Amino acid sequence: KERNPHQPEFIQSVEEVIESLSPVLEKKEIYRKYKILERLTEPERLISFRVNWMDDNGDIQVNRGYRVQMNSSLGPFKGGLRFHPSVNYSILKFLAFEQTFKNALTGMPLGSGKGGADFDPKGKSDEEVMRFCQTFMNELFRHMGQFTDIPAGDIGVGNREIGYLFGQYKKLRNEFAGVITGKNVRWGGSWVRTEATGFGLIYFACNMLSTQKDSLEGKKCLVSGAGNVAQHAIEKIIEMGGTPITVSDSSGFIYDEEGIDKDKLKVIMKIKNEDRGRIKEYLDHYSNAEYHENKEDEEFNPLWDIKADCAFPCATQNEINKKDAENLVNNNMVLVAEGANMPVSKEGVQVFQNSDVMYAQGKASNAGGVAVSSIEMTQNRMGESWSREKVNKQLINIMNTIHKDCTEAAEEFGFKKTDYVHGANIAGFTRVANAMIEQGIT
Ligand code: NDP
Numbered sequence: 227k228e229r230n231p232h233q234p235e236f237i238q239s240v241e242e243v244i245e246s247l248s249p250v251l252e253k254k255e256i257y258r259k260y261k262i263l264e265r266l267t268e269p270e271r272l273i274s275f276r277v278n279w280m281d282d283n284g285d286i287q288v289n290r291g292y293r294v295q296m297n298s299s300l301g302p303f304k305g306g307l308r309f310h311p312s313v314n315y316s317i318l319k320f321l322a323f324e325q326t327f328k329n330a331l332t333g334m335p336l337g338s339g340k341g342g343a344d345f346d347p348k349g350k351s352d353e354e355v356m357r358f359c360q361t362f363m364n365e366l367f368r369h370m371g372q373f374t375d376i377p378a379g380d381i382g383v384g385n386r387e388i389g390y391l392f393g394q395y396k397k398l399r400n401e402f403a404g405v406i407t408g409k410n411v412r413w414g415g416s417w418v419r420t421e422a423t424g425f426g427l428i429y430f431a432c433n434m435l436s437t438q439k440d441s442l443e444g445k446k447c448l449v450s451g452a453g454n455v456a457q458h459a460i461e462k463i464i465e466m467g468g469t470p471i472t473v474s475d476s477s478g479f480i481y482d483e484e485g486i487d488k489d490k491l492k493v494i495m496k497i498k499n500e501d502r503g504r505i506k507e508y509l510d511h512y513s514n515a516e517y518h519e520n521k522e523d524e525e526f527n528p529l530w531d532i533k534a535d536c537a538f539p540c541a542t543q544n545e546i547n548k549k550d551a552e553n554l555v556n557n558n559m560v561l562v563a564e565g566a567n568m569p570v571s572k573e574g575v576q577v578f579q580n581s582d583v584m585y586a587q588g589k590a591s592n593a594g595g596v597a598v599s600s601i602e603m604t605q606n607r608m609g610e611s612w613s614r615e616k617v618n619k620q621l622i623n624i625m626n627t628i629h630k631d632c633t634e635a636a637e638e639f640g641f642k643k644t645d646y647v648h649g650a651n652i653a654g655f656t657r658v659a660n661a662m663i664e665q666g667i668t
Pocket of ligand 1: 379380454455477542
């Protein structure tokens with residue numbers, strides 16, 4: 227805390243992991259001797275830079291760009307870019323720290339990183355977004371490379387932004403290389419990358435349910451967010467026979483008691499991806515649904531108090547507080563699996579851990595996105611483009627393996643097999659820690 231004042235999100239994510247790891251650190255002295263925790267919590271490199279660009283009125287705007295190169299023990303730095311006004315060191319360091327464990331869990335050759343800018347793409351024209359991305363890349367390109375650091379998307383960085391960023395990188399370096407993932411499949415991207423985080427989340431949830439000989443069939447599901455992760459989680463829930471009944475954005479949420487089906491999902495995708503509109507516009511198409519506008523002074527989010535069987539938070543960090551977690555538990559939720567990174571507050575996590583709800587954190591359950599990014603990198607290096615079926619099959623295998631590794635790690639250290647919090651932290655930590663020891667004090 228003293229080393230990182232004013233970084234509450236980073237401290238929250240580190241404290242949660244440390245609590246989980248105490249049995250490992252007690253049992254294995256070598257991790258203490260090599261000061262693994264101290265080294266894991268200090269980024270290898272922090273980059274911060276000015277991004278000035280001109281808006282459509284001819285006024286100059288100044289933003290701050292960042293890249294946190296967290297840990298390269300298992301491979302080149304890898305993690306998304308977030309464009310959102312809230313972006314700062316605390317948020318990016320928490321995301322990069324979580325990424326270390328997540329990337330390790332995939333079993334693929336991936337180090338960890340995260341980056342972005344305090345830039346808000348909302349309400350900006352395509353031309354403004356392009357100019358911003360180009361200036362951002364004018365600095366970031368010198369820190370990237372297919373064997374050094376490979377960014378991807380995150381909140382506010384979707385297909386459009388990835389295109390502009392990649393285009394500028396190519397111009398500056400004069401090379402067409404796999405230095406960014408999430409590219410369009412028509413120019414170097416991989417099938418299923420766009421869908422991978424949401425699909426992977428639901429594959430993971432199916433694994434969780436199968437430990438109870440259960441499935442998603444007939445389950446009512448709460449989903450938050452309406453972006454990349456939420457949309458494809460909804461798509462896969464429908465495919466698996468479940469019924470998504472909510473969707474949200476930063477202004478409010480929709481509750482559609484009749485369920486969101488494939489046609490309704492198409493409408494959501496049009497509103498959010500093409501029109502860049504608000505989720506409230508869902509009511510223009512389906513007037514039977516309800517809309518709840520977010521209020522500043524609300525103690526809890528009524529979305530998480532709707533009766534259902536499964537909950538998939540897919541918007542942003544700390545969107546479920548202690549009261550929300552209590553509501554979910556009191557409503558007898560079967561499962562909570564995180565699509566977003568750290569969507570549950572520290573107190574909320576404790577509520578889940580002391581309950582019968584099966585609960586998985588994003589490190590494990592949302593790792594499908596970065597796993598398919600790694601598959602995209604492999605295709606880029608080999609100069610190949612694999613089929614949708616092949617990539618999807620690999621994604622399913624990876625999520626199954628992550629699930630197995632988590633349950634085995636939990637059991638090995640005396641926790642319940644379905645304690646995914648301890649299982650994921652321990653399995654991820656062990657992989658990175660061993661690599662750090664084997665590579666010496668660098
Ligand atoms: P998008 O930008 O595509 O969507 C984010 C969604 O969350 C939007 O609907 C947005 O609403 C909503 N949102 C953002 N901030 C808030 C807030 N403060 N309160 C309520 N809603 C909010 O991002 P992604 O779907 O890519 O990312 C969502 C989460 O998943 C993030 O935590 C991200 O780190 C995580 N993640 C993403 C991966 C990926 O592959 N994309 C991989 C692994 C994790 P609005 O439209 O109003 O901004």
